Amino acid sequence: MSKQLLKLFPLSTQQHPLQGLYLTHRLNTLGSTTAPFVYANFLSSLDGRIALKDSVQNQPSYIPKQLTTASDFRLFMELHAQADCLITHGGYMRALSEKRLGNILQVKNEELVEWRCNNGLKPQPAVVIASANLDFPIPPSLRENHQDCFIATGKNADVERIRYWQDQGYRILFSGEEQMVQGAALIQQLKKLEYKSIYLIAGPKMLGTMIREKQLSRIYLTVTHQFIGGLDFHTLWSGPALTEETKLRLKSLYYEQSSPSGSGQFFMYFDVQQTLQT
Numbered sequence: 001m002s003k004q005l006l007k008l009f010p011l012s013t014q015q016h017p018l019q020g021l022y023l024t025h026r027l028n029t030l031g032s033t034t035a036p037f038v039y040a041n042f043l044s045s046l047d048g049r050i051a052l053k054d055s056v057q058n059q060p061s062y063i064p065k066q067l068t069t070a071s072d073f074r075l076f077m078e079l080h081a082q083a084d085c086l087i088t089h090g091g092y093m094r095a096l097s098e099k100r101l102g103n104i105l106q107v108k109n110e111e112l113v114e115w116r117c118n119n120g121l122k123p124q125p126a127v128v129i130a131s132a133n134l135d136f137p138i139p140p141s142l143r144e145n146h147q148d149c150f151i152a153t154g155k156n157a158d159v160e161r162i163r164y165w166q167d168q169g170y171r172i173l174f175s176g177e178e179q180m181v182q183g184a185a186l187i188q189q190l191k192k193l194e195y196k197s198i199y200l201i202a203g204p205k206m207l208g209t210m211i212r213e214k215q216l217s218r219i220y221l222t223v224t225h226q227f228i229g230g231l232d233f234h235t236l237w238s239g240p241a242l243t244e245e246t247k248l249r250l251k252s253l254y255y256e257q258s259s260p261s262g263s264g265q266f267f268m269y270f271d272v273q274q275t276l277q278t
């Protein structure tokens with residue numbers, strides 16, 4: 001039997017099965033080619049850590065194992081299953097090739113692939129790789145799964161690297177004035193490609209540009225009831241203070257009491273008010 005969750009908001013006295021919970025959101029139907037639905041998902045500790053880093057040793061940052069659970073991963077994949085396009089980045093491609101992170105570029109669960117096909121989506125989503133330095137490998141799994149793959153970068157990115165990728169047959173989406181990708185320009189490019197449900201599986205920097213440029217429609221957040229600590233860490237988003245308020249509206253909050261073992265976790269999502277008003 002699927003794990004059961006308590007629904008704390010809107011309050012319900014019934015238990016709700018975890019499996020299928022996010023599939024009921026039908027994210028693939030919420031956007032259009034003129035206004036795609038852009039969503040992100042993060043997993044955080046109660047003290048706000050999404051990853052730890054060790055700047056002294058100059059090691060790559062990592063997600064502490066105790067944060068991750070099968071429940072959270074299942075819901076992550078349900079969100080993945082509803083996307084026609086994923087946005088990732090060059091850093092993830094490097095981590096994947098060095099086996100520092102697992103491959104999340106495909107929906108692997110057969111039941112979720114079937115769900116996609118029954119709901120008007122291709123078996124696997126397209127993938128956009130955002131990168132300023134354009135120095136990363138592309139995993140063979142993208143071609144093996146017939147996924148459209150685009151590279152997003154700024155107009156001032158290295159000309160040689162741009163030519164290298166074009167010679168390999170990849171389309172470059174110029175989406176920023178300098179080397180970095182900017183949220184609004186990227187979503188503009190994805191509208192032209194007619195993507196409607198766009199899942200941001202990148203980290204704090206890409207989330208920052210999406211929020212700053214009012215491109216994020218919804219954020220999913222899992223908060224596990226643990227302190228992680230650490231002097232060097234990533235939170236959802238760092239960077240300069242926002243000049244405009246970004247208000248979020250809580251749409252639902254579920255509580256899993258038995259996972260991670262010995263504590264629990266909240267699954268919640270918020271709609272971003274600014275995006276809804278425009």
Ligand SMILES: NC(=O)c1ccc[n+]([C@@H]2O[C@H](COP(=O)([O-])OP(=O)(O)OC[C@H]3O[C@@H](n4cnc5c(N)ncnc54)[C@H](OP(=O)(O)O)[C@@H]3O)[C@@H](O)[C@H]2O)c1
Nearest residue numbers: 042043050051061089090091131132133180181203204205
């Ligand atoms: N717990 C969670 O839910 C969660 C979620 C996401 C990430 N994380 C973790 O948090 C840590 C930091 O995340 P991250 O490495 O994904 O974060 P990041 O610092 O946001 O992104 C790193 C890479 O993304 C590319 N990039 C980011 N913004 C860009 C922009 N505007 N334009 C062009 N390229 C851009 C750059 O690639 P190039 O170097 O190729 O230019 C950069 O190296 C990692 O340990 C990650 O595993 C945790």
